[in-house]
Amino acid sequence: MRGIAERMLPALAPPLMLAGCTGWQSALDVHGASAINLKHLIILIVTVCSIVWALVMVALIAALWHHRDRRELAVSLDPRRERRMTITVAAAVAATVVIISVFTVLSFFTTRALSLAGNDDLTIKVRGLQWWWGVEYFGSAPDQRFETANEIHIPVGRNVRLQLEGIDVIHSFWAPSLAGKQDLVPGRPNELMIRAERAGTYRGQCAEFCGLQHAHMAFFVVAEEQPIFDEWVRLQRQNAATSSDAEVTAGQQVFLSKQCAACHAIRGTSASGTTGPDLTHIGSRKYIAAGLFETTRGSLAAWIADPQTLKPGNNMPMVPLNPEELRSISAYLASLK
């Protein structure tokens, strides 16, 4: 493991904080239409406020260093000086009123600019559960409907309407590089409009405290060009891939005979559980367990072997499997691309 000094090094380098201005989950590294608008507002307001603070500090320092030519205690006050100070204070208050009025008006206009609705919207339903995200896509026919989890693909440059539904407690959908956040409140269907202006993968995280594993409830928005997105949708609509590989087939047997199928669904098999994430195309998702690990055979095996150590308190039980079953089931799930 790293030495103490290595671990302390980040603490001693405040300039490095500026390096974090880039990232896939940052309000300052933005590639969504809303987030770009918001970043402009943020920079403007922060700049003006910094100048205001600096001016107040200058006034404070001047007030403290200013030498008054008078005896120690002043009980009776000079009306002329009092009047001059009244005018100065009144001017400062007037400036404050102007600044916050400007801020208020700017906020109104930015709020209006955030509503992106149009005719060509793509509608996706997002459900927030303790501690994962259910994602539902629709199509022109009912059998074109499919479900996935924790990863949302969207086409670049098109308005996407996310219908947010809280299933158990309040969660919050927040992908800062794309848009501001919106809560998923049980009993109150909400909506969030996003539009990615550049292809890429953007990370988001639940932003409303929702219990034991609020810290590990991430999701990914993958923005791709329209043809690539259409291809992804076509593949997702298909049932689970079949394979002739012996280990993969054995893994499917394990999946269907053990407790897995009671909670998880894999379209094309007899597994049709609805209480856990849909696993039909788990192998094609970049991360498992709501952003906990990248999807590999190893991470799948680790997750299934001991979910309660990796994400203590989450709702996936520890299913007792022997090593051979664990190997084959991880091979099976990794093959479900």
Next chain:
Amino acid sequence: MRISLVFLSVAVATAGCQREERQLRLDPPVAAALDNIALMPNGISGAPPEAYFALDKPYESNAYNLNQGKRLYSWFGCKACHADGQGGIGPAFLDGWWNYGPEMVSVFASIRDGRPHGMPAFRDKMTTEQIWQLAGYVRTIGAYSAKTAAPSRNDEKHTRPSENRAPAALLFDQGPTPVHPDQGPTP
């Protein structure tokens, strides 16, 4: 006097601890040991495994486990046959009549192995720990006295008094036709 006060406060403290403790991960050997119940030949009653007592009977009065049990009750489709305790295709729990007795071992065995006349076995659908949690919860549905740890109402449509309003059995309205007319009036 002072000693008894100390004992009393320690007892209260440990009682509080037990009810509110959250054990998020059950060690696999312990979980495997909890599966080894000793059932009587007729399938009714028996003895829980040693591990159960070593853990201080965690599924009967621990609020977190009972709450998890309540979640499992709705997740695994129990409502299809047992409604919200009112029964239907399957026996009612609310009326206080237990076909196989109200002991934890019997309820655990019923869920794990199934019973004649339609109760499926959940051995391959739920883990041992989950079955124990569910068994603990099912017993609070037909409770005769309120437990402090018993779960409260769900954020759903209201079908009966919640388990912590007890005795739920007393508050249960049988309707014009009693659920089990052949068994006589409820206790």
Next chain:
Amino acid sequence: MRGGDGKRNNHDTDLGRPALETALAETWKTPSSLWGALATVDHKIIGRRYIVTAFVFLALGGILAVLMRLQLAQPEARLLGPDRYNQIFTMHGANMMFLFAVPVMEAMAVYLVPLMVGTRNIAFPRLNAFSYWIFLAGGALLWISFALDMGPDVGWFAYVPLSGPQFGSGKRADIWAQMITFTEVSALAVSVEIVVTIFKQRAPGMSLDRIPLFVWSMLITSFIIIMAMPAIMIASTSLILDRLVGTHFFNPAEGGDVLLWQHLFWFFGHPEVYIIFLPAVGMVSIMVATFARRPVFGYLALVMALIATGILAFGLWVHHMFVTGLPRLGESFFTASSMAIAIPAGIQIFCWLATLWDGKPVFKTPLLFVIGFIVTFVIGGLTGVMVASVPFDTQVHDTYFVVAHFHYVLIGGAVFPLVGAIYYWFPKMTGRMMSEDLGKWAFWLIFIGFNLTFFPMHILGLQGMPRRIYTYQPDMPWHGLNMFVSVSAVVLVAGFLVFFIDAIRSVRRGPPAGDNPWDAPTLEWATSSPPPSYNFARIPVVDGADPLWEQREILAVAAGLRTDRRELIITTVGAAKPEAREASPRNSIWPFWAALATSLMLIWSIFTPWAVVWGSIPVAITLIGWFWPKGTPEDES
């Protein structure tokens, strides 16, 4: 003013100074026994107790903060599990807001307001004693349950459905909700006493435009408490009913509403922060005047700003709910009002700056903390203007940006003035000065440590770090700043340690202070340090806003109160003309018993609703004992 019975030697006009003081001490004393400690109704003893207890809670909450920072210094650290961490951050917030911030401001008022308005005791002194015991019981309930692994783990504002009956298992959220009841009853009691004391017990001649600014701020604060506390009483009671009895206030499936909780809580929750902030503002006004060596500039503007803040505070609460999906037009109204409250705050800052400009600053420790307050509170206020904007808030809500904002306004805006106020009034309360050298060390450590700890959190929030997470992934770019913040927190803790050590040492071994070591203008400095049990040998009479500066040689006094009974002067609300002589209650053990019975009933009702029925019997008995006419001379007069 002779009494009707014609007795002699029982009015202060009959006695010379030494005999007067002996007689008054005998009438107003608190016996130094256990009974005396439990039964006292002296506002100074109760106020000191309150302050010390609140600071103990501050220290405990600070330890929780250190634990959180240790856990967050590294990604995927295994120091604390999620359950323990959730309990810790909930306890940190609930403890600091309900058991430290509001009670300590109340406590300073309980101690100082009667002295500043020139009366002998606070109004309703037995209620005052009751309020302290209730506060202590609420704090004990919360901390003992935390020690038993039963601490609430749903956040200090406990949103439903997470804290509701389905998802909040066990009794944890009930303990939080009932702790609220304890602390709100205690706060309501004190606020009623403060309002009555300020309106009716001022020294003759202290008209409304001569009241010290701390007293004004406590008056406004008390009204805010009276208007805001009922909302959270309703909210916490509804939550307990939902959890214990099965009502459906917050159950959407049965016609309830999840957002109702948020509206009810924040209707209280926003005024709550002004309950914490306005007393601090009052303290700043007092200290600025004393250490700038001139009356504060813009008295009328400052009073108007206080009143405007108090009224506006009730029109901001939806800014905590900007991302819940409420209609954007309605939310934008709250942007306007949330920004507008910067105007009274700005007025106050500019008036203080003008006072300092025109004055001759004396750089003692209290003034250092006032300067620190101005620097940090302005940052906090400006980030407040930022989060007041709906679109800005959609990015920073529930992130470390907001954590930074509220720590800047709470620590910068309330704790800095409070610590300065402790340095300022410590001589009056204990008769000894705190150390100027240690004071400067404490100030610089706290100031630097605070800014290094909390400023980077603004950046962390903009970099995407949500709040209330027990850990974070190694591939997020937050490790460096989090480590920096955790290390800086050590500096902040060191500063507070220096402050606590200085205070504890100085109680016994500080240099003796005189009556008025700072040469301050307000009435509490007209009596000895610490004040005698009767506060003033004769009630002062004032004819200006800064009595000790205007009447430097001899202070005018009123005479004629009895010395064999507890008496004080009641004056009119506006011009403070003397109206009547009022009997003041003697020491009584009944408030203690009533608090015990009430605590029993409230704690029992966590477990069963029948406790309200059976538990109210002991409460009724103790109340009957409390109000039973004793046939004492005070009652008859």
